[in-house]
Amino acid sequence: MPLPKLLRLLGGATVTAILGFILLPALVVTLAAFNSRAILSFPPESWSWRWFVKAIAYDDFQAGVRNGLIVTAWASSIALVVGAAFAFALDRYEFRLKRTLETILLSPLVVPHFTIGLGFLILAAQLGFARGYSVIVACHVVLVLPFVLRSVYISLRNLDPRLELAAASLGASPGRVLITVTLPLLLPGLVSGWLFAAILSFNEFTASLFVTVQRTQTLPVALYNYVREYADPSMAAISVMYIVATATVLTLANAFLGLAKVLNVEHAR
Amino acid sequence: MPAEPRFSAPARVADGTNGSAHAAVALTGVTKQFGKITALDAVSLFVRHGELMTLLGPSGCGKTTLLHLVAGFLIPESGEIAIDGQRITDVPAYRREIGIMFQNYALFPHMSVAGNVGYGLRMRRIARPEIDRRIADALALVKLAGLEERRPRQLSGGQQQRVALARALVIRPKVLLLDEPFSALDRNLRASMQVELKEIQRKLGVTTIFVTHDQSEALSLSDRIAVIADGRIRQLNTPHEVYRHPSDRFVASFIGDANVLRAHLERIEGAVASVALGAARVTVPMRTLEGSAVGSAVDLFVRPEDLRVAETDAAAAAHGTIAAQIYQGGHIDLYVDAPEVSSGRVLLRVPSHEAASLRPAGTRIAIALAADVAIAFRSA
Numbered sequence: 001m002p003l004p005k006l007l008r009l010l011g012g013a014t015v016t017a018i019l020g021f022i023l024l025p026a027l028v029v030t031l032a033a034f035n036s037r038a039i040l041s042f043p044p045e046s047w048s049w050r051w052f053v054k055a056i057a058y059d060d061f062q063a064g065v066r067n068g069l070i071v072t073a074w075a076s077s078i079a080l081v082v083g084a085a086f087a088f089a090l091d092r093y094e095f096r097l098k099r100t101l102e103t104i105l106l107s108p109l110v111v112p113h114f115t116i117g118l119g120f121l122i123l124a125a126q127l128g129f130a131r132g133y134s135v136i137v138a139c140h141v142v143l144v145l146p147f148v149l150r151s152v153y154i155s156l157r158n159l160d161p162r163l164e165l166a167a168a169s170l171g172a173s174p175g176r177v178l179i180t181v182t183l184p185l186l187l188p189g190l191v192s193g194w195l196f197a198a199i200l201s202f203n204e205f206t207a208s209l210f211v212t213v214q215r216t217q218t219l220p221v222a223l224y225n226y227v228r229e230y231a232d233p234s235m236a237a238i239s240v241m242y243i244v245a246t247a248t249v250l251t252l253a254n255a256f257l258g259l260a261k262v263l264n265v266e267h268a269r
Numbered sequence: 270m271p272a273e274p275r276f277s278a279p280a281r282v283a284d285g286t287n288g289s290a291h292a293a294v295a296l297t298g299v300t301k302q303f304g305k306i307t308a309l310d311a312v313s314l315f316v317r318h319g320e321l322m323t324l325l326g327p328s329g330c331g332k333t334t335l336l337h338l339v340a341g342f343l344i345p346e347s348g349e350i351a352i353d354g355q356r357i358t359d360v361p362a363y364r365r366e367i368g369i370m371f372q373n374y375a376l377f378p379h380m381s382v383a384g385n386v387g388y389g390l391r392m393r394r395i396a397r398p399e400i401d402r403r404i405a406d407a408l409a410l411v412k413l414a415g416l417e418e419r420r421p422r423q424l425s426g427g428q429q430q431r432v433a434l435a436r437a438l439v440i441r442p443k444v445l446l447l448d449e450p451f452s453a454l455d456r457n458l459r460a461s462m463q464v465e466l467k468e469i470q471r472k473l474g475v476t477t478i479f480v481t482h483d484q485s486e487a488l489s490l491s492d493r494i495a496v497i498a499d500g501r502i503r504q505l506n507t508p509h510e511v512y513r514h515p516s517d518r519f520v521a522s523f524i525g526d527a528n529v530l531r532a533h534l535e536r537i538e539g540a541v542a543s544v545a546l547g548a549a550r551v552t553v554p555m556r557t558l559e560g561s562a563v564g565s566a567v568d569l570f571v572r573p574e575d576l577r578v579a580e581t582d583a584a585a586a587a588h589g590t591i592a593a594q595i596y597q598g599g600h601i602d603l604y605v606d607a608p609e610v611s612s613g614r615v616l617l618r619v620p621s622h623e624a625a626s627l628r629p630a631g632t633r634i635a636i637a638l639a640a641d642v643a644i645a646f647r648s649a
């Protein structure tokens with residue numbers, strides 16, 4: 001039976017309203033970015049690209065993007081390797097305290113980001129570490145590890161163990177089973193885990209604020225420092241570029257791997 | 270490949286084979302436990318070259334465990350496994366030269382049909398032209414030529430099964446293992462696949478261990494059947510022997526349809542005994558009646574086709590009322606209420622050309638025994 005018309009209209013309106021509400025901030029920021037006036041106002045009266053030009057040319061933002069990319073690349077890659085190893089161990093082996101480890105590793109957000117940032121700050125000071133990239137990377141690895149682990153773990157759970165047994169029976173040594181069967185089938189989970197980690201790491205602010213210095217500040221920290229002194233639409237321009245870049249990455253991932261698979265929402269079998 | 274002569278001393282077991290040295294697959298006293306569960310309990314099994322051996326038993330009795338031990342996916346706690354006389358108990362799966370087909374086929378979803386079938390050949394680093402030739406041969410064998418480039422998900426269940434079979438056979442395995450291969454197929458397809466499997470198996474002469482919980486499938490396909498319950502082999506013999514001479518109550522009720530009728534032991538004559546059921550007399554082996562005294566109640570197991578509608582009361586084993594009459598094409602199943610011999614319904618299976626046996630429900634009939642040999646067990 002089709003939904004009654006009124007109900008359908010109401011439903012449609014609700015969905016539209018919710019979507020609108022979610023997209024509203026992005027929309028406001030996008031419009032503000034094209035405002036030619038030097039204040040963050042809405043709606044703009046005249047239009048311009050000048051804030052994009054200014055934002056791109058601004059040294060601190062350039063450095064922020066560069067630092068952010070370096071940290072993100074290292075942190076999400078290390079988290080991928082470590083997370084995948086943990087996921088394999090949790091999925092394949094029985095050991096003492098397995099449940100505890102599983103709970104800890106799979107439940108992010110229990111410890112607030114500023115606590116982790118502060119912890120790394122104190123540690124780095126205690127151990128006499130120069131506050132270079134390594135501290136930021138280590139901090140980000142801790143922050144994104146649960147997401148990578150979860151993504152790989154879910155993919156592993158969904159992998160039919162009989163596929164690996166079949167490969168072994170056909171003469172594939174454990175190493176070749178891994179390369180020819182396990183890894184190809186885990187690829188979407190690995191890519192999605194890495195992407196999540198990268199996006200989270202690139203966006204991370206709270207913990208990064210503690211562990212970065214002027215020389216190593218990532219983009220969110222640079223934006224924060226900027227907004228403390230200025231309030232022009234450059235930040236809005238950065239936001240727009242950020243959204244476009246993220247959308248491009250996700251679109252590419254979708255084109256090559258299928259978004260449903262990358263985001264791990266496709267039901268197994 | 271030169272075979273190293275390092276098999277363990279062959280165990281001689283009185284099961285009709287020549288022991289492990291000549292068996293294609295030999296399990297000797299194999300025990301497998303999962304924690305507290307004993308999945309297999311000191312099982313010995315010798316599979317002959319080229320035979321199709323079925324492992325038959327209810328779900329959870331240890332069939333898959335046994336298959337996985339032979340495949341090398343599991344290592345037994347105790348006991349030895351040998352293939353072609355070579356001890357392989359702890360040889361890893363990938364060096365065992367075994368073909369296995371899983372219940373869900375387990376085709377590699379990221380490879381084409383040709384990729385799946387050729388997988389084992391690539392692992393053996395065989396030259397490309399020969400791989401291609403052998404893939405083509407294997408696909409022709411299972412009647413799938415022309416589908417090389419398809420992905421598994423683009424195939425029907427029956428086609429996927431053929432790919433799985435081709436993939437297992439193309440490596441020319443020493444043993445082919447099949448775990449409930451037909452359980453996911455619909456009835457018609459299942460019947461035709463059974464025939465086809467049997468033909469292929471015969472043609473290639475490949476030693477095969479076939480797992481099923483479906484007793485009719487076991488009866489129709491097997492050279493020999495190993496009936497398993499609770500991790501032990503209860504009986505190992507040809508389908509006919511298992512059906513006609515079940516070794517115990519479990520086997521008798523698990524294989525084929527059987528009526529359990531209340532009878533009593535009338536006379537013991539050495540290894541056999543005479544059992545009385547109404548006016549009928551039937552000879553049973555004493556082996557399954559150990560300890561029963563003359564005059565005691567026994568459960569007489571009678572196959573539905575060994576019962577018939579009696580014309581006269583003279584030799585009637587029992588009397589009853591027809592409760593239902595089900596036309597099955599070649600035969601008719603008559604369900605009869607006969608409270609004096611059975612608390613459940615008694616099943617008679619009569620050829621449908623015996624139209625005289627067609628009587629309306631509610632008719633009172635006399636039941637006679639069509640066989641003079643049966644099997645009985647002490648009343649439970």
Ligand SMILES: Nc1ncnc2c1ncn2[C@@H]1O[C@H](COP(=O)(O)OP(=O)(O)O)[C@@H](O)[C@H]1O
Pocket residue numbers: 303306307308326327328329330331332333334335
């Ligand atoms: N990996 C396992 N871990 C624990 N118990 C298992 C495992 N595999 C099988 N079992 C147990 O062993 C027994 C036999 O199982 P299985 O060989 O799969 O039976 P079948 O194939 O005859 O249905 C069952 O009781 C089952 O629960």
Ligand SMILES: [Mg+2]
Pocket residue numbers: 329332333334
């Ligand atoms: Mg099973």
